[in-house]
Amino acid sequence: MSSTGPSVGSARRTFQFGRTHVVRPKGKHQATVVWLHGLGDNGSSWSQLLETLPLPNIKWICPTAPTRPLTIFGGFPSTAWFDVGELSENAPDDLEGLNAAAAHVVNLLSTEPADIKLGIGGFSMGAATALYSATCFAAGKYANGNPYPATLSAVVGLSGWLPCARTLRNKIQGVDEAASRAASLPILLCHGKGDDVVPFKFGEKSSLVLTSTGFNNATFKAYNGLGHYTIPEEMDEVCAWLTSKLGLEGSSSS
Template sequence: MSFSNSAGGSNAARTAFEFGRTYVVRPKGRHQATIVWLHGLGDKGSSWSQLLESLPLPNVKWICPTAPTRPVSLFGGFPSTAWFDAQDISEDAPDDIEGLDASAAHVANLLSTEPADIKLGVGGFSMGAATALYSATCHIFGQYGNRNPYQVNLSSVVGLSGWLPCSRTLKNQMEGSNEIVRRAASLPILLCHGSGDDVVAYKHGEKSARILNSAGFSNLSFRSYNGLGHYTIPEEMDEVCRWLSAQLELQGS
C-alpha cells in the first residue's frame, strides 16, 4: 500500500514508500479492543505477531504492519524497514516529520475500519514505540505534523525500549489549549525500558517519560527492568497484559 496520499499534503516532491505486509492476530474471545503493534528498525510485522498471539489477552485483536523499506541515515543511507528516517536514536535527533506523519497515518488507517464499540490502541518496540508515541501526540493535538486532521480516538499507548520524537517542541505546542491538556491527561501510556539497553539507551526512555509527564501526560506509567537489553522478556509482557487488561477494562473471554 502506498501512502503518498494517506498522510495528505500536496507536496509533489513527496516520496511514496510502500508499506510491507500486515499480519493480523484475531481475538480468541469476544472482540473488545484492537491494537496496532509496530516492530523495531529492520524487523517485520510477523516477528511480533507470533509473540502477541501467545499472550493471555483473548479479547484483543492485534494488527502488526510492516514498515516501508527505505534509506536510513543511521545506516549511512543503506535501506532497511523503518517507520521514519533516523539519524540518531535519541530524543535529540532531527525529526523526520514527513515519515512520522506517514506512518502515524498508516496506523490510523488500519484502526479506522474497526467497529465503533471497539477500544483502539497503538504500541510498539524501539522505533515502533517512537512511532506509537508520535501517534499519541497526533491524537491529543487532533492533527498530524502537517496539520491534516487525526481522526482516530486512542484508548491506550504502549512503548517498549523506545523514545519520544519531536520532544523539544511538545510542551510549547500544548500550552494555551485546555482541550489538548485534557486529552493528554486522560490518555493512558505505559513505557517500559531496560537499564542494560545498548541500542536505545535507558536515559532516552527515562527522559522521554519525564518530558511526556511534564507536558501533561499525567496518566503515564514508566517501568524499568534491571539489566534488560534491547529485547523483551516474559516479565515485561506480563506487565503489558496486566496494564492493558486494566486500562481497556477487558472482560473474560
C-alpha cells in the same frame, strides 16, 4: 511487498508499506491494538509473539514498515517507520516519515467497529511511532496540521523514545481539548537499564517530558539488566496494564 490499502504519504514522497499481519481475538472482541515493530524487523515476528499472550479480547494488527534508505546506516535500506540520522536528543526528527507512519496506523484502525477501544503499541522505533501518535491524538492533529481522526484508549512503548520532545509543550499547551486528552490517555513505557541500542536515559527522559507536559496517566517501568529485547516479565506487565486500562474481560469469562 504488497501495500495495505492506499499508500500513505505527501505529494513529495509516497511510502510503500509492507505486509500487515492480523491476530484475531480468541474471545469477545473488545479492543484493537496496532503493534509496530522495531528497525529492520517486520510485522510477522511480533504477530507470532502477541498471539501467545493471554489477551483473548484483543485484535492485534501488525503492519510492516516501508523499506527505505536510512541515514544512520549510511543510506543502506531497511524496514523503518521513519528516517533516523543518529540517536541523540538533538537529532532532527523526520516529520514526513513520522506523519506517514502515524497516518498509516490510523488507516488500519479506521475500519474498526465504533464500540471497539483502540490502542497503539510498539518496540524501539515502533514505540517511538506509537508515542508520536499519542502526541498527535492529544493535539488533535499531525505535525503538518492535518487533523488526527482516531480516538486512542491506550499507548504502549517498549525500549523506545519520544520524537519531537522539544516541541511537545507548544503542541499541547494553550488548547483545552489537547490538555484534557493528554491528561486522560493511558501510556505505558517500559525500558531496560542494560539497553545498549536505545539508552535507558532516553526512555526515562521521554517519560519525564510526557508527564511534565500534562500526560498525567503515563507510567514508566524500569527493568534491571534488560537489554534491547523483551522478557516474559515485561510482557506480563503489558498484559495486566492493557487488561486494566482497556477494561477487558478476564480470559475466564471470554
